[in-house]
Each structure stands twice: as structure tokens, then as C-alpha cells.
Amino acid sequence: MHAIVVSRPGGRSALEYTEVADPSPGPGEIVVDVAAAGVNFTDVYHREGRYPLPTPFTLGSEGAGTVSAVGPDAGDVAVGDRVGWVGVLGGYAEKAVIPANRAIPLPEGVSFDLAGAVLLQGLTAHYLTHSLYEVTTGDDVLVHAAAGGMGLLLTQMVKLRGGRVIGTVSTEEKEKLAREAGADDVLRYDGFADAARELTDGKGVHVVYDGVGAATFDGSLAALRLRGMLALYGAASGPVEAFDPQRLNQGGSLFLTRPTLAHYTATRDELLWRAEEVLGWVESGALKVHVSGRYPLADAAQAHEDLEGRRTTGKLLLVP
Structure with a gap:
């Protein structure tokens, strides 16, 4: 499969579109065929080394797709399930391994593009307005x-x-x-x-x-x-x-x-509460998600350039 790998933090040239081995799920893990991966400023900070990570690493902390493999002790997640995730690295790839307990079931009325575009920012907006400061x-x-x-x-x-x-x-x-x-x-x-x-x-x-x-x-x-x-x-x-x-x-x-989203989705119950509310609003039309750009996975550097240059509105997606 192909993935965007960072071997050495730096500028956009650090984003290497490369072929890597297909992943296998370990205990409590699943493999997802990625249909859409969100592009966020957090990815830029990881790429630059502002938020340091052990190298090499695959970028991307949110996405959506179809479960293609399930490891032992993965709970009730099954091959063929439509899921999204947030806060797990590896989304800039054709396949991603995520912990089964971080998999978010997707409603039928929410497309992969919408799920890949809304989870990180939507859950962040949710905790900011519903928990950190409860807007009234x-x-x-x-x-x-x-x-x-x-x-x-x-x-x-x-x-x-x-x-x-x-x-x-x-x-x-x-x-x-x-x-x-x-x-x-x-x-x-x-x-x-x-x-x-x-x-x-x-x-x-x-x-x-x-x-x-x-x-x-x-x-x-x-x-x-x-x-x-x-x-x-x-x-x-x-x-x-x-x-x-x-x-x-x-x-x-x-x-x-x-604040950071990880501390406001620290338990599975809290993760699912926020996700169910956000995805429910998306499905009903109460929350509009504006996707302004879809890029092939190989064009991740262009997506970063457009994001950093403030030339975009709404959300950018990578589509493997």
C-alpha cells in the first residue's frame, strides 16, 4: 500500500509518498481501508516537529473508511463496518491500524467524506462549546x-x-x-x-x-x-x-x-457521546460541513501548502 511517511521533520518536502507493507491488526486493533482522511493544522505541527513524534511516522489523526481486518479481542467491530476515528495517527495512507475502542460507528446517512471532514474539528468544537465553556x-x-x-x-x-x-x-x-x-x-x-x-x-x-x-x-x-x-x-x-x-x-x-481533544475524549463513553451528537447533527442537516478541497493522497504536500497559505475555507481531505 501507499502512505505519507515523515522520516525527518521539516517543510512540506518531508512528506514522502512511499510504498509500505500492508498492516496487520494486533490484539484489540482493526485495519481500516481509508476512504477519506482529514487534513489539519495538527498534521502541520507534527510534520514540522513542533509536536514531536518518533520517526518515521505516518501523518493523519482522523479519517473514515471500511473495516477490512479485525484482530483478537476487538470487541464487536466486524469486517465491513463503516467507521471513523480521531486522535490516532496513520490516516495519510491507504490502510490504517486503529484501536478497536477508538472506532466510531458511522450512521448510514453520513458519507465517508463528511465523517473524515468533521470528526476532529467537530468533536473539538463540541467540547469547546459544551464542556470547556458551556455556551448559554x-x-x-x-x-x-x-x-x-x-x-x-x-x-x-x-x-x-x-x-x-x-x-x-x-x-x-x-x-x-x-x-x-x-x-x-x-x-x-x-x-x-x-x-x-x-x-x-x-x-x-x-x-x-x-x-x-x-x-x-x-x-x-x-x-x-x-x-x-x-x-x-x-x-x-x-x-x-x-x-x-x-x-x-x-x-x-x-x-x-x-486544551486538547484527547483530554475531552479520554474514555470511550465520552468519545461516543460527542461523536454521536456531532454525527447526528450532520445526518439531520442541523450541522453543515463545508469540504473545500479533495486531494489524492500523493498530493498531501499541496494540501499542506494550501492550508498553511490560508487559501482555503472549510475542510481539506486526502482521498487514497
């Missing part, structure tokens, strides 16, 4: 990169919970997408903190969902109201530099957290 009716919520894959899902989930979305985008085209997803107000990045305060009668927002990082961090803190929460869930523009925690006091007893 009337909350003012600032969503950065509101036209990206995460931003579009966050916007819709905040609206499902009755919140008001103030989104940031970089272009008119992206503003249109953010508004179509339900954003109440859309801002450009320049001066967004002051603009957000104006939109909230000077109070500031209850929570900021920030996956951009270094470029927006200071403004995100400045946009918060008294005892507001900054959920820094990513760093697309680079990592945030060290700062004095006293700034949280001076800003109004603010809260700052740097």
Missing part, C-alpha cells in the same frame, strides 16, 4: 478564523446553544461564508478587540475561541469581559510567547486554558 443563551462569543473548518463548526454550535457569534475573517469571501454559517457580526483582524467591545456595549465577550495563536493572543485577552475565558485551542500563526500571568488579573480576573 445570550452569551457573546468571539470565534477567530470563522470561515475555516473549525470556525464554521464552532459558529454553528454556538448558535445551536443560543449564543451570539462575533467572527473574525480576512476577506470578503470568508465573511460571506461566516455569515452563511450563522455569524451575527463579522470583523477583520485589525482592531478586532476594540470592535468586539463596541458590539457588546463596552463589556467584552464571555469567551474567545482562538486557534490562531500568536497573532491574535493579545487582542483576544483584550476582547474579554470581566472573568471572561480565552480558550487557546491552536496556534496556526505560531506559538504564544511567555507572558506574565498578572495580565489575567489586570484584564479582569480572566481565565486562560490551552
